[in-house]
Amino acid sequence: MKFTAPTLVIALLSGLFSAGSDAHAQNGGGRVSSNSTSRRGLPTNAELARMRAEVIEKMKESRASMEKLLAIHRQNSVKLALEYETRRRLLERELISKAELREAELALEKTVKDMEQLKRWIIEDDIAITEATMRDELLRLPALARGGYSESGTLVRFNGGGQWSLAEAPKIENFFTQMFGHALPITAFGQTGTHDRLRFDHRNAMDVAVHPDSSEGRSLLAYLRQAGIPFIAFRGAVAGASTGAHIHIGQPSARN
Numbered sequence: 513m514k515f516t517a518p519t520l521v522i523a524l525l526s527g528l529f530s531a532g533s534d535a536h537a538q539n540g541g542g543r544v545s546s547n548s549t550s551r552r553g554l555p556t557n558a559e560l561a562r563m564r565a566e567v568i569e570k571m572k573e574s575r576a577s578m579e580k581l582l583a584i585h586r587q588n589s590v591k592l593a594l595e596y597e598t599r600r601r602l603l604e605r606e607l608i609s610k611a612e613l614r615e616a617e618l619a620l621e622k623t624v625k626d627m628e629q630l631k632r633w634i635i636e637d638d639i640a641i642t643e644a645t646m647r648d649e650l651l652r653l654p655a656l657a658r659g660g661y662s663e664s665g666t667l668v669r670f671n672g673g674g675q676w677s678l679a680e681a682p683k684i685e686n687f688f689t690q691m692f693g694h695a696l697p698i699t700a701f702g703q704t705g706t707h708d709r710l711r712f713d714h715r716n717a718m719d720v721a722v723h724p725d726s727s728e729g730r731s732l733l734a735y736l737r738q739a740g741i742p743f744i745a746f747r748g749a750v751a752g753a754s755t756g757a758h759i760h761i762g763q764p765s766a767r768n
């Protein structure tokens with residue numbers, strides 16, 4: 513990666529480095545301590561609800577820590593970008609060695625990479641929290657007939673008539689890459705550690721960090737509908753706020 517300050521400094525300050533381009537991103541396993549499962553057999557609905565609430569609470573705490581860490585990295589990256597620019601000028605005047613410039617470049621690259629990873633984790637958490645908190649609302653909605661479509665202020669649902677499995681994911685990824693020139697930002701592919709902790713069956717679904725009302729989101733939903741692929745598009749956990757907005761491709765998670 514080559515940097516040109518001050519464009520880089522401006523980019524860092526404006527938070528331009530977006531997450532989500534890394535398909536099949538890490539699923540964030542191990543960042544939230546896992547809850548022990550009931551040893552008395554299957555937990556009751558009340559136990560499940562309490563357990564999920566605890567997991568969500570822990571995820572929110574870990575998310576807040578990541579936000580703090582991100583802010584520190586952001587400050588640090590600005591300092592490192594300025595240091596890089598200073599050294600670049602010194603090298604031009606042959607006052608330092610190339611190795612010294614490279615050292616500053618590597619430090620900056622590392623911080624930028626760490627920031628991108630943190631942003632991906634935060635987005636993954638937001639998406640999982642959104643699915644978890646909207647689960648009850650989703651389960652209360654009338655089931656859709658095969659091929660049925662419904663839209664509300666918070667959700668868009670489509671019960672595709674075709675056969676869907678994760679094996680079809682490459683087809684969707686190809687469509688998206690050809691259409692938009694970058695990888696489909698998959699944040700969860702199938703079951704992840706987070707879904708295990710939440711006791712969600714996400715084995716045959718994937719989450720994509722695309723807002724359903726963006727131009728990319730609208731194209732993707734249109735594609736999924738014509739291909740008969742089921743989805744639930746979340747416009748955000750809170751009406752009017754886009755945090756956690758994403759498209760869940762596949763059937764809704766099973767009840768337990």
Ligand SMILES: [Zn+2]
Nearest residue numbers: 717718719760
């Ligand atoms: Zn999902």
